[in-house]
Amino acid sequence: MAAPSALRDDATLVSHAVAELARRTHFPVAFGGLEHDGAVHVSTIVGARTRSIEGLVVHPTRGLGGRALVERRPRMTLDYRTARSITHDYDRAILGEGIATLFAVPVLVAGAARGVLYCGSWAQSQVGEVEARPAFDVAGELGTELRVRAEVERRLASVPAPDSGMSPVAREEIRESYAQLRSIAASVGDDDVRRRLEDLEARLAALTGDAPARPADAEVHLSRREIDVLACAAVGSTNGEIAASLGLRETTVKSYLASAMSKLDASTRHAAVTRARRAGLLP
Template identity: 60%
Template sequence: MPTVTAAPDADLIAQAVGRLTARTRYPVAFGGMLRDDGVHVTAVSGARTHNLDALVVQPGRGLGGRAVIETRPRLTLDYRTAKGITHDYDRMVLGEGIATLFAVPVLVEGAPRAVLYCGSWGQAPADRVAAGPAFAIADEVATELRIRDEVDRRLARIPHSDRTTVSAATQEELREAYAQLRQISASVKDPALRMRLAEVEHRLAALSVDDAPIELDIALSRREIDVLACAALGSTNAQIGSALGLKEATVKSYLSAAMAKLDASTRLSAVARARRAGILP
């Protein structure tokens, strides 16, 4: 299990570092998010010592710092004698006994947001077979960060006033944001982020619920709520399927199941009943 210290997005980095040692040929992995003063290492996996714990790498310094500045992966097969980098972090890296070190920046919209490192105590292969999994994991982290950015952007737009003051226009925007968040959530792999999305969705739904919401002795599945949220915006079955990556027949099946559970004869009445129950905003 990776060694983890508290930091923003530390859970995401810890999961990525764990995957690096599981899916690459490198026995040591570590990584961290980029902040104002550098890359803060918050997760280490496979290390024999604690020399890498809480390492902070400044942009332009060391192998990872070069990867940040150049926004591309950097590799050295012999860290001790590498001439293309500064050696500010020799005590930490060489203290761990690392010879080969591979640094991969995590890029979001072309900008570095984190750095993932793979290392070995002896010289390791540097071919695409060895590097490919590291690239894939960096892309996975970048995808999660893009989703988090979108969630934060939408969170900032949620009104904090009492629900009775929410205008009709704002309410329609909330409903659109809710449907889009459901679509985003369907593609999220990070359990912590999925939980955060669920909390946001609950907040959005609660903004529109009546003072005396109806109580339903049923539970809609996640996909049934997904298709209802899209249907609430007036989307056709084909449009819902395109948005959620489902076949049109599958969308129809989910809608039928939701309508039956809600005791509704049409999708519009199902949406209305779901809103009164606080399931949809």
């Protein structure tokens, strides 16, 4: 069972995702929640006209969301009341809200279903690729953020207390985590999600800073992409590996490296990494 504080954090992420779902799709009702204690607990509802969905708990295989959860793929019914492909355990909640068309999208984290996001309308509505795509995007962004946050929290939990010192192995693991996190964040299109990932990056970057920034270093400003490339170079990645990780061309990677080296007044990538760390730009 997840700790209460973790569940509160999860609820905040779901709240943002459901709000985005309502904003990006044409569905008037949006709701969702994550799985814990063996069921999906709906924690956020937007646009509902009644309170019938409040407190809804969806169990695996039951209802439309339960099927989406266990099958790990979206499920939809254009007429919920007459649907024969699902159980009707939650008719009081769904029909109580007057929902006719219901669309359920699982939230996947590393291939495992962690929750379900729902879109609903009071009238029967056709749902094609154009209508469904925003829901897929929101569920994917939530899954990415959950995965990254869980990995960062796992790494942070293994870090020694500040007064106990840090082993070289722990330091390098944090640096590898930081590089991976920047690679993931570089592929996220949602600006708000990216900003929250940047907050996690900052937490990691602060853990290994063993020297204060020098006055000369404090005036160095690298672009996000230059830091992305340097973070990967710092853990020994080749230009080709950096390009594959960040979705760039190898020539573009070389260009970013050259620019960063110039700004840091460094003749090699190793020297650039060292100076970036002294400036507090890398862990």
